[in-house]
Amino acid sequence: MHKPKYAMFFDFHTQKMCKGVGSEFDPDKFAGWLADCGVDTVGLHAKCNQGFCYYDTKIGTRHPTMAAGQDMFGDAVAACNARGIQVVAYLNCGLSHETAVMHSEWCNISPEGRILHPDIYDIGEVTPYMRVMCMNTPYREYFFSLVREILEKYPVAGFLFDSFNGFPCVCPNCIERMHNEGIDIHDKDAVAKFGRTSVLRMGEDLSQLVHSVRPDAYTYFLGLGAVSNAKLAPSYLECECLPTNPAWGYDMLPISARYYRTLSKGPHLNMTGRFYNWGDFGSLRTLDAILYDLYFGLANGMRPDLSDHMHPTGRLYEGVCKRCKEAFDDVRQYEEWHNNAENLVDIGVVRVDGYKSSMVGVTRMLSELMMQFDFIDLNADWSKYKVLILPDEVKATPEIVERLKKHYAAGRGVIATGLSGLLSTGADFALPDEFGVKYVSEYKATPVYFSMADEWAENIPELPLAVNAQGYNIELLPGTQCAGHLVAPVLEHAWDGVYSSFYTPPDKETATPFATWNGRTAYCSFKLFASYYEAASRELRQIIANFLARLLPKPLLRVNEMLPTTGRCFVTKQPGRLMVHVLHYVPELRGKMLIVENAFQATNVEIRLRLDGIKPTKCYICPDRKAVPFKVEDDYLVATIPYVKGYALLAVEE
Numbered sequence: 001m002h003k004p005k006y007a008m009f010f011d012f013h014t015q016k017m018c019k020g021v022g023s024e025f026d027p028d029k030f031a032g033w034l035a036d037c038g039v040d041t042v043g044l045h046a047k048c049n050q051g052f053c054y055y056d057t058k059i060g061t062r063h064p065t066m067a068a069g070q071d072m073f074g075d076a077v078a079a080c081n082a083r084g085i086q087v088v089a090y091l092n093c094g095l096s097h098e099t100a101v102m103h104s105e106w107c108n109i110s111p112e113g114r115i116l117h118p119d120i121y122d123i124g125e126v127t128p129y130m131r132v133m134c135m136n137t138p139y140r141e142y143f144f145s146l147v148r149e150i151l152e153k154y155p156v157a158g159f160l161f162d163s164f165n166g167f168p169c170v171c172p173n174c175i176e177r178m179h180n181e182g183i184d185i186h187d188k189d190a191v192a193k194f195g196r197t198s199v200l201r202m203g204e205d206l207s208q209l210v211h212s213v214r215p216d217a218y219t220y221f222l223g224l225g226a227v228s229n230a231k232l233a234p235s236y237l238e239c240e241c242l243p244t245n246p247a248w249g250y251d252m253l254p255i256s257a258r259y260y261r262t263l264s265k266g267p268h269l270n271m272t273g274r275f276y277n278w279g280d281f282g283s284l285r286t287l288d289a290i291l292y293d294l295y296f297g298l299a300n301g302m303r304p305d306l307s308d309h310m311h312p313t314g315r316l317y318e319g320v321c322k323r324c325k326e327a328f329d330d331v332r333q334y335e336e337w338h339n340n341a342e343n344l345v346d347i348g349v350v351r352v353d354g355y356k357s358s359m360v361g362v363t364r365m366l367s368e369l370m371m372q373f374d375f376i377d378l379n380a381d382w383s384k385y386k387v388l389i390l391p392d393e394v395k396a397t398p399e400i401v402e403r404l405k406k407h408y409a410a411g412r413g414v415i416a417t418g419l420s421g422l423l424s425t426g427a428d429f430a431l432p433d434e435f436g437v438k439y440v441s442e443y444k445a446t447p448v449y450f451s452m453a454d455e456w457a458e459n460i461p462e463l464p465l466a467v468n469a470q471g472y473n474i475e476l477l478p479g480t481q482c483a484g485h486l487v488a489p490v491l492e493h494a495w496d497g498v499y500s501s502f503y504t505p506p507d508k509e510t511a512t513p514f515a516t517w518n519g520r521t522a523y524c525s526f527k528l529f530a531s532y533y534e535a536a537s538r539e540l541r542q543i544i545a546n547f548l549a550r551l552l553p554k555p556l557l558r559v560n561e562m563l564p565t566t567g568r569c570f571v572t573k574q575p576g577r578l579m580v581h582v583l584h585y586v587p588e589l590r591g592k593m594l595i596v597e598n599a600f601q602a603t604n605v606e607i608r609l610r611l612d613g614i615k616p617t618k619c620y621i622c623p624d625r626k627a628v629p630f631k632v633e634d635d636y637l638v639a640t641i642p643y644v645k646g647y648a649l650l651a652v653e654e
Contacts, residue, residue, distance in 0.1 A: 001216040001235060002041065002086045002157045003267045005335070006328055007305040008034065009043035009090070009160075011278065013050055013128065014063055016098065018312040021063045022054070022072040025314025027079035033321055035083040037328045042080060043088040043160050043305075046073050046150055049128045051098030056153065059145050061098050072314065077154050086157035089150050093133070093143055093202070094163030094223065100131035106139035108132040109171040111191060120167070128279075132165075135202045136173040144209060151213045159210055160238070164203060164223035166196035174198070200228060207232045226256070227379065230263040238269040239302065243293065243587070244276040244285070244595060250587045251360045253293070254367060254568075257300035259351060259375035261343060270297030273307040274323060276593065281309050284319060288646055289596040290327045292585040295647045298338045299570040299581035304331060333623040334649055337579055341572035346556050347373035348385035350394045350420075358392035358418075361529030365541045368565040371548070372556045382406070387413045387551050390420035392469075392527040396430030408434055413520040413551035415544065418470070418527035436480030436518025437525075440473040448526065449487035449506040450514040456483035456546050460539050464506035467514075468534040471526030474513055483522070484515035484543075515543065522547035554635075558608040563644070567602065571609065578614065578637075578652045579622075580607050582644050599646025607650065608636045614654055622649040 014021055034042055047053045053060035055073035066072060077087045100107050107115050108131075120129040133139050150156060168191045175185060183190050203221045210217050218236035220229055229237055237260050243250040253270070260268050272293040276283045294304045306324055311317070331338075349362055359375075366373050366389075373389075376382060382403045394400065394416070404414065414434070421429050422439060429435045448471060449464040451457070464487040476482060489504040515524045524543065532540045548555070556571050563569070563582065570581040584600040611632065619630040619639050628650065630639040641648050 001218060004041035004086070004269060004303055004305070005339075006037070006039050006332070007041040007043070007269055007303065008037070008039050008324070009088075009271060009305055009307040010045070010310040011307060012045035012054065012310045012312075013048040013092075013279075014052060014312045015050060016052075016064060019065050021066040021312050021314075022070055023067065023313050024311075025072055025075075027075040030076060030314075030316065031079035031083050031085060033316065033325075034080065034085055037325045038332050039085060039328065041086045041088065041157065043090050044073055044076050046089040047091040047096070047146060049092040049095035049097065049163065051096035051100070053146070055150065057146070057149060059142070059149055061102075074154060077156065081155060087154075088158045088160050088218075089154070089156045090160045090162065091143070091146065091150075092162040093135070094165050094199070095128055095131070096133050096139070096143075097128075097131055099139065099142070100133060103139065105171075106133055106137040106142075107171070108134045108167055108169045111168050111170050111188065113170075132163075132167055134169045134171050134174060135198050136169070136177055137171065140202065144206070147206060147209060148213075151210065156217070158218035158220075158236070159206075160220050160222065161203070161206060162222045164199045164221045166199040166223070168192045168195040169198075200224065203228065203232055226260055226263055227377075230379070234264050236267060237264055238271055238305070239297075240271045241293075242273045242277065242307075244593060245278070250594060251363060252355055253296060254363050255355060255359055255375060257297060257302055258349075258363075258373060261301050262374050262376050262380040266301060266303075268302045269305040270294070270302035271305040271307060274320060275307075275309060276595075279309075281311070284323055285595075286597050287323060287326050287330075288585065288599045290323070291330055291599070291646060292583065292596050294327060294331050295581070295583055296568070298331060298334070299572065299583065301341065301343055301572070304328070337574070337577075337622050337649055337651055339574075341574050341579065343372070343374075344556055344571045344573055344578075345372040345374050346385065346552055347371055347387045347389060348376040348380070348382055349373055349389045349391060350400070351375040351377050352391070352393050356393070356530075357533035358527060358529040361531070361533035362389060362391040364536070365529065365532055365544055367568055368541060369545055369548070370557055370559045370569045372571050378403070383410070385412070387415065387548065390414065390416040391529045392418035392420060394420040395424050395426075396421055397424060401430045404431060404434070408520065411520070413522070415522045415547050415551065417524040417529060418472070421523070432477060434518070435521050435523055436477045437513070437516055437523060438475045438477060440475055443471040443473050443486075443525070445489070446493045447489055447504055449489060450484050450526075451487055451509055452484040452515065452543065452546075453482060456515065456517070456543070458546055459542050460546075464509075465537065465539050466535070467526045467528065467531045467540065469527035469531035471514075474516070474525045476513055476516060477518075480516050480518040482513045482515075483517045484513070484524075486510045486512040486514045517547075517550075520551065522551065554610055556610045558636075560606040563602050563605045566600070567644075569607075576654050578609060578611070580609055580650045580652075582607075582641060582648045582650070583646070584644050585646055602644040603642065605641040605644055605648075606638065607641065608638050609652065611635050611637055614652075616652045616654060618651075618653040620651055622651050
């Protein structure tokens with residue numbers, strides 16, 4: 001199997017009204033530019049979401065303004081392959097507008113009876129999702145025939161299948177199938193689950209088809225999710241994350257990167273874009289903005305995949321060509337230290353579905369504390385982590401309880417917050433002896449204030465502080481220490497018909513626990529990470545820092561204050577080599593757009609890297625190998641990175 005190192009992807013959803021499709025496309029010039037960028041893998045459209053094909057098809061609908069006899073896709077495959085560049089065929093499955101116009105009976109019908117879907121994603125009628133295909137109609141076999149045709153005609157390295165969204169559908173085909181499977185068509189949840197099952201079944205069958213013809217091809221299904229893709233094609237995952245799109249943002253990649261690597265060994269592609277949004281032909285992100293995405297992915301074991309919009313004519317724009325080449329030239333300097341590097345971590349954060357506020361909150365907290373961590377679920381090996389964190393909503397299923405028991409038996413620690421650790425019924429904690437607390441009830445009063453006690457109050461101001469999240473009344477079991485108490489407000493937020501109680505300051509400390517410590521378990525009875533997402537209170541982060549100081553007294557990495565909390569650090573290893581990646585880019589909200597314009601600078605960043613017995617002989621800054629003085633203290637390498645602008649990489653060798 002080809003393993004991509006530097007990839008590009010070209011969006012090419014071309015409206016029927018566009019004239020001269022492919023008329024300016026020069027496959028040799030195109031492939032030459034890719035080769036000059038160092039690209040070894042490229043994703044190209046064989047069929048777009050408008051339903052048009054761009055290859056020599058006898059089955060599909062060619063774009064009507066592409067010249068007779070022109071094989072835009074096939075010519076690109078030949079030119080790229082001649083330069084050692086592998087091609088991934090993109091086909092949109094869930095969207096095929098022209099097909100839907102010709103075969104309305106193949107369309108998705110929503111449970112409300114709609115065949116047109118301006119409601120999807122709430123962006124109105126100007127949307128690729130105006131018509132969605134149903135994968136239980138004859139469209140299914142039509143799509144399979146296109147894939148077979150491409151497999152027969154072109155030596156592609158793999159397929160990227162898009163729009164596997166699994167929307168619920170009540171078309172006659174789906175209704176008949178649900179009846180046959182005993183599914184209640186009036187049960188909205190059951191109908192929605194059937195929609196998801198239908199696209200998963202389609203993905204399984206497509207994967208089987210591709211690998212029956214080309215066993216070493218890779219496949220990815222955008223929309224199915226990482227876990228399903230890892231089961232369908234365990235050797236390859238792709239993370240589509242354009243951070244300037246609000247649906248993703250700058251918090252998604254930090255979560256996904258730390259999760260994908262627990263699902264498979266890779267390769268993992270980090271797909272970002274030169275533009276601000278899909279369908280945005282007229283924007284070009286700064287070089288530093290693109291480099292932030294690429295370096296962040298590389299520091300987390302993900303290979304670069306930079307996306308562009310190809311003009312309908314196939315025209316190349318010099319500004320885009322130059323920017324992409326600059327980005328690849330910059331990151332390729334570090335290839336020796338990025339190639340097959342493995343992330344080292346101390347902490348496993350048990351993942352909840354999606355990108356909820358608790359997930360973002362815990363990611364930001366631990367990143368700002370320069371901690372090294374993975375996101376894990378039951379597909380991962382939990383035995384490697386010194387500390388487990390259960391953020392806010394991790395209910396104690398039987399499988400999670402068994403994993404926690406093994407973790408405790410190994411003498412390791414747990415941090416839990418909010419509902420985490422409670423039985424699925426919510427009645428009590430699954431491991432009361434280990435947690436040292438008893439669940440009483442939901443805490444309903446607002447506002448919520450707290451104060452930390454004794455050593456748990458270190459570096460926290462002496463005043464009652466607010467937590468902006470839901471919480472629970474708990475009782476201490478014998479032997480459990482109260483690390484913090486709730487503080488009652490003078491009066492609660494309320495409206496009595498005459499007065500609105502809005503200004504409600506703190507009053508007296510209560511005996512009700514806010515945070516607890518029980519040997520190897522630190523627990524906060526409120527959703528601390530969701531609260532950090534809401535208000536980003538430094539004091540909430542300090543609570544977790546104080547817990548970690550006890551549970552993880554020797555973390556992999558310590559960094560001095562010369563790198564602000566806006567910086568990000570990662571530790572990776574190769575045989576005989578440890579590396580510390582330092583990134584300092586700051587996304588800024590400008591009007592409605594969150595962007596990176598410039599790399600930020602930092603000087604004299606002292607790092608302390610836990611060596612775990614490694615005996616270092618060299619320490620230097622990459623890629624120039626400029627030596628850096630170092631010393632070893634208590635199994636830590638101590639060295640100073642003199643200058644960081646955006647990205648710096650320190651290597652330590654035995």
